[in-house]
Structures are given as C-alpha cells and as structure tokens.
Amino acid sequence: MPGRFSLTARLTAFYTLVSALVLVGMGLLVSLATGRHFVELDRDYLHDKIELVQKIVRESPSQAELSSRLDELLGSHHGLYIDLRQSDRLVYGQEAPRFPADLPTAGSGADPMDWDDGGQMLRGLSARFEVPMLPGATSQTALQLRIALDTAHHAHFLQALRHTLALYLLGAILVSGLLGWWAARRGLAPLRVMKERAMTVTAQKLDQRMPVDAVPAEFADLAQSLNTMLERLQADFARLQEFSSDLAHELRTPINNLLTQTQVSLAQKRDASAYQDILASNAEEFQRLARMVSDMLFLAKTEHGIELPNPEAIALEQETRALFDFYDAVADEKRIRLSLAGEAVIMGDRLMVRRAIGNLLSNALRHSPDDADVKVAIEKKGAAVALCLTNTGNTISADVLPRLFDRFFRVDKSRSHPDSDGAGLGLSITQAIMAAHGGSVTASSSYGVTTFCLMFPGSVAD
Amino acid sequence: MKILIVEDEPKAGDYLRQGLREAGFAVELVTNGVDGLHHGLEGDHDLVILDVMLPGMDGWQVLKNLRSQGRQMPVLFLTARDQIEDRVKGLELGADDYLVKPFSFAELLARVRTILRRGRSGLEATTLQVADLELDLLRRRVSRSGKRIDLTAKEFGLLELLMRRKGEVLPRSLIASQVWDMNFDSDTNVIEVAMRRLRAKVDDPFEPRLIQTVRGMGYVLEAPEGTR
Numbered sequence: 001m002p003g004r005f006s007l008t009a010r011l012t013a014f015y016t017l018v019s020a021l022v023l024v025g026m027g028l029l030v031s032l033a034t035g036r037h038f039v040e041l042d043r044d045y046l047h048d049k050i051e052l053v054q055k056i057v058r059e060s061p062s063q064a065e066l067s068s069r070l071d072e073l074l075g076s077h078h079g080l081y082i083d084l085r086q087s088d089r090l091v092y093g094q095e096a097p098r099f100p101a102d103l104p105t106a107g108s109g110a111d112p113m114d115w116d117d118g119g120q121m122l123r124g125l126s127a128r129f130e131v132p133m134l135p136g137a138t139s140q141t142a143l144q145l146r147i148a149l150d151t152a153h154h155a156h157f158l159q160a161l162r163h164t165l166a167l168y169l170l171g172a173i174l175v176s177g178l179l180g181w182w183a184a185r186r187g188l189a190p191l192r193v194m195k196e197r198a199m200t201v202t203a204q205k206l207d208q209r210m211p212v213d214a215v216p217a218e219f220a221d222l223a224q225s226l227n228t229m230l231e232r233l234q235a236d237f238a239r240l241q242e243f244s245s246d247l248a249h250e251l252r253t254p255i256n257n258l259l260t261q262t263q264v265s266l267a268q269k270r271d272a273s274a275y276q277d278i279l280a281s282n283a284e285e286f287q288r289l290a291r292m293v294s295d296m297l298f299l300a301k302t303e304h305g306i307e308l309p310n311p312e313a314i315a316l317e318q319e320t321r322a323l324f325d326f327y328d329a330v331a332d333e334k335r336i337r338l339s340l341a342g343e344a345v346i347m348g349d350r351l352m353v354r355r356a357i358g359n360l361l362s363n364a365l366r367h368s369p370d371d372a373d374v375k376v377a378i379e380k381k382g383a384a385v386a387l388c389l390t391n392t393g394n395t396i397s398a399d400v401l402p403r404l405f406d407r408f409f410r411v412d413k414s415r416s417h418p419d420s421d422g423a424g425l426g427l428s429i430t431q432a433i434m435a436a437h438g439g440s441v442t443a444s445s446s447y448g449v450t451t452f453c454l455m456f457p458g459s460v461a462d
Numbered sequence: 463m464k465i466l467i468v469e470d471e472p473k474a475g476d477y478l479r480q481g482l483r484e485a486g487f488a489v490e491l492v493t494n495g496v497d498g499l500h501h502g503l504e505g506d507h508d509l510v511i512l513d514v515m516l517p518g519m520d521g522w523q524v525l526k527n528l529r530s531q532g533r534q535m536p537v538l539f540l541t542a543r544d545q546i547e548d549r550v551k552g553l554e555l556g557a558d559d560y561l562v563k564p565f566s567f568a569e570l571l572a573r574v575r576t577i578l579r580r581g582r583s584g585l586e587a588t589t590l591q592v593a594d595l596e597l598d599l600l601r602r603r604v605s606r607s608g609k610r611i612d613l614t615a616k617e618f619g620l621l622e623l624l625m626r627r628k629g630e631v632l633p634r635s636l637i638a639s640q641v642w643d644m645n646f647d648s649d650t651n652v653i654e655v656a657m658r659r660l661r662a663k664v665d666d667p668f669e670p671r672l673i674q675t676v677r678g679m680g681y682v683l684e685a686p687e688g689t690r
Binding site for chain 1: 564614677
C-alpha cells in the first residue's frame with residue numbers, strides 16, 4: 001500500500017538519499033581531479049624527458065657515447081623507458097616494454113596514452129625530430145623517439161585514495177542518515193503531542209483542545225482547524241444532548257397524561273359516553289404525538305442534507321395566495337388583513353416551500369393581535385429572492401431571536417399552550433427546509449413589528 | 463367490497479380488520495408476504511392493503527408478483543419509513559396510494575373509500591342532497607329548506623366534499639388536502655375555524671344539525687337517525 005510509510009521514515013530516507021548523492025558526487029570529483037592531475041604531471045615530465053633525450057642525441061659524438069649517456073639517464077629515472085629508432089633500425093632501446101605504434105605526438109596537446117604491457121601500467125608519448133648528423137651516419141637523419149613512464153605508483157595512490165573515499169562516504173552516509181532520522185523525529189514531536197491529545201478526546205471530554213501555541217508554525221494552522229472542528233462538534237453534541245432531553249420531556253408529558261387519564265378511567269365503572277369521551281381525548285393526544293414524531297423524522301431527514309425530492313419552478317406569489325386562502329378563515333376570525341406584494345419564481349420543492357411559508361404565516365396569525373396586518377413581500381435581490389413576512393405584536397427580544405429556530409423552543413416558557421399551538425417545531429422545520437434549498441431564514445423584531453425572511457439563493461429567469 | 467390486509471404486526475392487523483369490518487367491508491387478514499401473494503392471486507379482492515416490511519416476502523415483491531400475474535386490483539401501501547424513494551418505488555410498481563405509519567384510522571378509511579370509489583364511473587350527479595340541504599354543482603348554489611345560503615368558494619368546496627362523502631368521517635388532514643391542496647400536517651385549527659364558519663351558515667339557523675364533529679377522528683355530514 002503506497003503512502004503508508006511514516007513521515008519519519010520518509011524524511012530520513014529523503015535526507016539520506018540527498019546526502020549520499022552529494023557525498024558520492026564529491027568523492028567522484030576528487031578522484032577524477034586527482035587522476036587528471038597525475039596525467040598532467042606525467043605529460044610535463046615526459047615532455048621534459050623528450051627534450052633531454054633530444055639534447056643528448058644532438059650532443060653525443062658517437063653511438064657508444066649516446067648509449068652510455070642514455071643509460072645514465074634511465075639509471076637516474078626509475079620507471080622511465082626509451083625507444084629511439086631511425087626508420088626501423090633501433091638506435092637505442094630495451095627488451096621490454098613493447099611500445100604501441102600509435103603513441104600520441106608530444107606538443108600536439110594530446111594527453112599521453114595509457115597502456116598495459118603484460119601487467120605493467122605505462123603512459124607514453126612519441127616525438128619525431130631530426131639531427132644534423134648521427135654518429136656513424138652520413139647525412140641528416142629523422143629519428144623517432146617513444147618514451148614511457150611506469151604509472152604503477154600513481155595507480156596505487158589513486159586506488160588507496162578511492163578506497164579511503166569510499167569508506168569515508170559510507171560512514172558519512174550512515175551518520176547523516178542517523179542525523180536525519182533524529183532530526184525528523186525531533187521535528188515531528190509536536191505531531192505526537194497532538195496525537196496524544198487527540199486520543200483523549202471522547203464524547204464526554206469534548207473540551208480537549210490542541211496546543212496551538214506549543215506547536216511550530218506549520219502545525220499551528222492544523223491545530224487551529226482541529227480546534228475549530230472540536231468546537232463545532234462540541235456545540236453540535238451539546239445541542240443534540242439538549243434536544244434528546246427536550247424530546248424526552250416533550251414525549252413524557254403527553255404520555256404521562258394519557259396514562260393517568262386512562263388509569264383513572266379504568267379505576268371505576270362508567271357509562272359508555274364517558275368512555276367515548278376518554279377515548280376521543282386519547283385519540284387527540286395520540287394524533288399530536290404522531291404529528292410530533294413525523295415532524296421529528298422530517299427534521300432528521302432534512303438536516304442530513306437531502307436532495308430536493310421534486311425540484312420545480314415555483315411562483316412564490318401563487319403559493320402565498322394559496323396559503324392565504326387556507327388561512328383566510330383564521331385571519332378573518334381575528335379581523336387580520338393579509339396582503340401580498342411582489343412576485344418571483346424559484347426552484348424548489350413545492351410541498352416543502354409551502355410548508356415553510358405556511359409555518360411562518362401560521363405563527364404570525366397566532367401571535368398577531370386582532371385587527372392587525374400581516375404582510376408578505378417578495379423581492380428579488382440580485383439572483384436571490386427574499387420572501388419577508390411582517391406582523392405586528394409583541395416585540396421579540398434580541399437575545400431570544402436566534403433561539404426561535406431551536407427545536408421545541410417557545411417564547412412562552414410555560415408548557416400550558418393551547419392545543420392549536422404546535423410542538424415548537426414549526427420554525428425549525430422552516431429553517432431545515434430553507435437549508436435544504438441552499439437558502440436561509442432570518443428573524444428580526446423591533447417596536448412591535450416582527451419580520452421573518454426566507455432567502456432563496458437563486459431565481460429562475462422570468 | 464372485499465379487502466385483503468397483509469400486515470405482520472398482530473395488534474395493528476386485528477384493529478385494522480375490526481375497523482374496516484365495522485365500516486362495512488368484508489376483510490381478510492394474513493400476516494406474511496407469501497400468504498398475502500397467494501390470497502391476492504386466488505381471491506377476488508377489491509383492494510389490498512399491504513405493509514412494506516413483511517416476513518418472507520416484502521410488500522414490493524408481493525405487489526410486483528400480483529401485477530406481473532395480471533392482478534390489477536388497487537393496492538394501498540403502509541410504510542413505516544417516510545422515504546421519498548419508497549413512495550416513488552411503490553408508485554412505479556403500480557401501488558395506488560400509500561400511508562406512512564403512524565396514520566390515523568380515519569385517514570386510512572377515507573383513503574380506502576377514495577380508492578374504491580375511483581373504479582366506479584357512475585353518472586356524475588349535478589346536485590347533491592342530504593336531508594333538506596341541497597347543493598347545485600352546476601350553478602354552484604346551496605340552499606336549505608328552500609332558503610338560499612351564500613358560501614365562499616372554499617366553503618362551497620368544503621361542503622361539497624362533506625356531502626359527496628356523506629356518512630363518512632373525514633379527518634382534518636384529508637379535508638386540508640382535498641379542499642385547499644395543503645398536503646402537509648398543517649394547523650388543525652384552520653380546519654376547525656373553517657368548519658365553524660360553514661356551520662354558522664349551514665347548520666346554525668336550521669334544525670337538525672347535519673355536520674357532526676367526531677372527536678379524535680374528524681367531521682362527518684349526515685342526517686341524524688330517524689329524520690331521513
């Protein structure tokens with residue numbers, strides 16, 4: 001499985017590889033430069049000796065004299081070999097070594113040539129020159145000189161150098177690898193601290209945070225993000241806990257009522273109409289429970305981020321009018337005037353959008369005094385569409401406003417709400433529906449005027 | 463009218479059977495999918511009420527098999543899951559309607575009657591009459607004891623629904639859906655108010671009262687015993 005090596009191992013391997021490359025490069029450079037240096041030294045040396053031989057040839061009066069002086073030269077320069085010929089006639093030379101025919105010429109700038117003569121490492125040059133008169137010769141003569149140097153000592157030196165270099169390289173790579181591992185471990189130590197901290201986070205201990213100040217700058221962002229995530233989780237978790245206990249409470253009260261009522265009824269014989277009454281009352285209570293459960297299911301489903309079941313183009317003014325029609329009788333009872341201004345088309349699920357607006361309208365009608373106005377205004381704001389519903393009534397205080405959308409939240413804390421009042425889920429459902437549409441719902445209230453706005457993200461071109 | 467109920471939950475099945483029997487249907491109850499399919503194929507039921515989650519063979523399978531073997535009787539689904547996919551799947555397989563548990567019995571009964579009525583074409587009446595209350599569908603007029611009653615469009619729609627289904631208890635959710643096309647669990651208060659206003663016009667000035675509230679169930683319009 002790729003990508004499963006630890007960061008320490010990767011960093012160590014990378015560091016080791018880089019230092020190995022650098023060190024090996026250095027070693028090669030040193031060894032090449034040394035070899036090159038020897039070649040140049042040898043070339044100069046061979047040039048010197050060629051000149052010396054030429055001088056000796058010119059100055060020697062006889063063949064015997066020439067031989068003895070060259071013998072003397074070779075005697076004082078260990079590892080030097082000379083081969084001097086006139087055409088094919090050997091003027092001076094030794095049995096060994098054998099010279100190759102194509103030695104580079106001195107002075108041409110070419111490097112001396114290396115060859116192996118039966119295990120002997122040799123490096124040599126050649127030169128042609130003319131002498132006015134060779135002893136025993138009658139006219140000007142062209143001579144060919146081939147000269148060679150035994151390079152065994154160079155080779156020994158280079159081999160020893162390479163050997164030392166290789167040993168040093170191995171050691172250095174090993175040490176740098178260890179250093180790399182140590183550095184990586186030290187560098188990554190904050191990560192282990194974070195890991196240990198993360199291990200301590202559980203549902204009961206969501207208040208643990210990453211040590212942002214104690215980690216290096218590169219990790220600070222990560223630690224910060226993790227902390228933000230933990231905060232969100234903690235908040236969500238707290239909400240969930242609150243919600244569960246609310247739910248238990250909301251269910252316990254009606255179930256308790258039902259149970260008490262039923263047991264009291266059973267405690268004594270009653271006539272049929274009394275039983276009928278009790279059953280009817282139970283049925284109403286059960287219906288409310290069933291409705292609460294289905295509302296909860298709807299919320300749970302919508303909050304999981306559903307895709308809109310049936311997206312279609314919806315004319316908001318038409319939906320609002322249909323809802324006005326529905327609530328007409330209720331509004332009329334309280335002599336509340338319903339009015340509508342503006343129009344816009346949005347993409348959405350008709351049933352859900354109706355429900356969102358319906359919840360707002362139902363709330364407004366419930367909380368408005370008699371003879372009030374409830375106004376719906378539809379406005380296009382760029383690509384977005386806002387549907388705002390305004391009613392008069394008691395001002396909702398600013399600290400309560402954001403909590404309006406919490407499940408089971410009621411402004412009136414006492415639970416003795418009339419039957420018509422919902423379970424306190426209406427605005428949560430509206431909010432969930434808006435979220436599913438990629439929009440939002442906002443509330444504002446001041447001087448006895450309360451406004452709820454549904455913001456839909458994009459309108460269909462009309 | 464014969465109804466086949468396929469429901470594995472014994473208590474729910476028994477109550478459904480009792481309720482539908484008392485509403486005047488002949489009811490057969492089986493408790494698993496295999497029996498459900500068998501009875502559905504053998505019998506001559508006018509309607510099948512089918513639970514989705516069944517032991518042996520689930521509701522979808524039963525429906526698929528019924529349809530593939532040429533049985534076209536209407537099928538009403540009961541599902542515990544309020545899933546859009548369930549609804550779509552059911553309707554694709556040829557279900558006629560579906561109800562999400564928990565549902566009220568009044569709602570089920572009303573849906574059953576709606577489905578069974580669909581099949582009957584019959585002559586479309588132009589006037590509806592219950593006791594001395596008359597509703598003229600063509601001229602959109604209502605009168606009682608010969609006296610003209612003025613109704614708003616929605617009040618007319620509401621009264622028409624009650625009269626078409628006289629003697630049937632109609633739950634509030636069904637009324638909201640049929641008269642106002644509001645298909646979500648809305649304020650039941652709205653229906654109460656609308657019903658009160660309708661009564662003020664149709665019932666209050668006259669005797670006897672025709673629109674009854676059945677507590678915990680809904681509303682019914684019928685002539686009281688002995689006055690017909």
